[in-house]
Every structure is written in structure tokens, then in C-alpha cells.
Amino acid sequence: MRKTICAILVLAAVSAFGQTPQGSTTRYWSQEYWAQKGDVRLYMFRKRSEAPRPGQAALPVLFLVHGSSLSGRSTFDLAAPGRGDYSMMNAFAGYGFDVWTMDFEGYGRSSHTDGNSNIAEAVKDLKAAADLVMRETGQTRLNLFGESSGGLRVGAFAMAYPDRVGRLVLAAFTYTGQGSPTLADRAKQLEFYRTHNRRPRDRDMIRSIFTRDKPGTSDPAVAEALADAELAFGDTIPTGTYLDMTANLPVVDPTKVKAPVLLVRGEHDGIATEEDLLDFYRRLPNPDRQFIVLAGAAHAVALGLTRAQLWHVMRSFLTLSNAPR
Secondary structure, three states: OOOOOOOOOEEEEOOOHHHOOOOOOOOEEEEEEEEEEEOOOEEEEEEOOOOOOOOOOOOEEEEOOOOOOOOHHHHEEOOOOOOOOOHHHHHHHHHHOEEEOOOOOOOOOOOOOOOOOHHHHHHHHHHHHHHHHHHHHOOOOOEEEEEEEHHHHHHHHHHHHHHHHHEEEEEEEEOOOOOHHHHHHHHHHEEEEHHEEEEOOOOOHHHHHHHHHOOOOOOHHHHHHHHHHHHHOOOOEEHHHHHHHHHHHOOOHHHHOOOOEEEEEEOOOOOOOOHHHHHHHOOOOOEEEEEEEOOOOOOOOOOOOOHHHHHHHHHHHHHOOOEEE
């Protein structure tokens, strides 16, 4: 018999108030920024319900961190006309957050270099980005969300800079990778990742993000909109996170993550088993933690058909009475 565990394990249902808007006409204030990491320029993007005003109380910051194959705005501010609202930035700006995202080195609008943009380098990127966000907002702690390898980036940053972190949401995360069919398949290309700093990333590869675990958990038209947005930046992407996820796990030590953590897994996600994530969860030192399974979701929780579940559980976690604001 399985041991009883203290995790909060929920197969969440989409509540009426959490339904995705189908024709939202709300306008949000937005602004582009650039952070500097040595010679590398890092693109950043910000959204709020309205422009900041002098003397106004600072809003809580939510910083959204992208994964291995996509950039920030394509993941978190995607326009998919006629398919519903797919912008997590819109959703959380509407909830009263000061929402930011960025492109890591080698991705999107940021500098494309000879580096492979691995997890260790991402911590440096996030440090440069956090400096800018803290300067612009006056906040001293950021709430962070990371999806897939974005979760590894966020977790590594939380280990390195605990004093800058409020609450963490780790979605589509992997700990040791044990038992992961996705990582077992990816490891077949390990030698390529070791010897190349960029890998091919075409339309079919972007489509596969939505279909490899459980077809029918996402809208095919959204995958096409995402591919349209991403391929404007080229058909290659850095290999660093793939190398880390196939050869260097674990890269996040849960005992060194001191912040409150919400750990989110899609029911059909092939990147990590439930057992692997529960092992991570048990080792987290902060008792303010939750583990939630999203029914009907696969790996792409932020852009799936059930994304409103994610928004709902994130909003609940980030607005607990003891959450930093």
C-alpha cells in the first residue's frame, strides 16, 4: 500500500469564474525593456492593468519564465484570434499583478550568442532581469512561475538568490527525470547536445510539444499560432537545457529552495512521473507548499485547453494572506 503523503493532490476542475474569456476586449498597459548581462542584451516585456503612477503602491510582481524551445512573449502573451484568450500575462494583469517575462540568451529577441543557454547561465540572466524589475517596481521580492525547463531556471535562481524570491510556481517540472519517457527519448541525442550549442526547431517540433503526451489536450490552431510567432526568430534554439535535462539532473536541490512552492503537473505530462515530483515535494523545507495535478492537461499547461485550471490554482496560491505583495 502506498504511504500516506502530506501533499495537496488535486484533480482540479475549471470553475465558472475561472473560464477563459472568449472575446476579451480589455486593454492593458505594456512596456518593453532591455537588461544587460555583460555584452548580452536580454529582452524583457511587462504588462499591467494600467500604467504605473508616481506615489502609487507597488503591485505584486509575477515573473514568467519560458522553457527550452520557446521565448517569453510567445509562451505567455500569445495571440490566437478566435480561439480564446491564451495570454497568461493578460490574465494575471487582470488579477492585479505587475507581470513580466523575458527571453533568455539565445532566444527570441535577446542576443543570440555562441553559448548554449544552460541552467547555470539562466541564473545569471535572471539576476540581471531581477535587478531591472526591482529597480522599476520598488519590490524586493519577485513571485516566479517557470514552465518545463523554466521551472529548473526558477528553482536554480531561488537557490542562488533566496532573498529575492517571494513565492514559486513550478509547472511541468522534472526533478531526477527517472521514469520519464520524454527524457528517455531525448537522451538518444545526448551526444549532439554535448557537441552543438544550438539545435533545429521547426514547425513540426513546435507542434510536437502539444501532441507527444496526449493529443486532444490542446487546440491545433494554437500550436500553429505559436509556430508563427516563434519561427520569426529562426529555426534553431539553444541546446543547454536539453543537455542539463538529459545528463545533469537533478539541477535543483529541493532542500535548498526555501520559498513557498506550488508544484503543478499535468495529468498526462511525460516529462516527469508523479513519483519523481512527490519525492521533490517531500524534500522541500518550507511547510507552505502545495502539489496539484491538473486533470486533462499534458506538458503544455500554460497553452492547453485546461489552462484556466492553472490560472485558478496559481492565483489562489499567489494571493494567500501571507503572500508578498
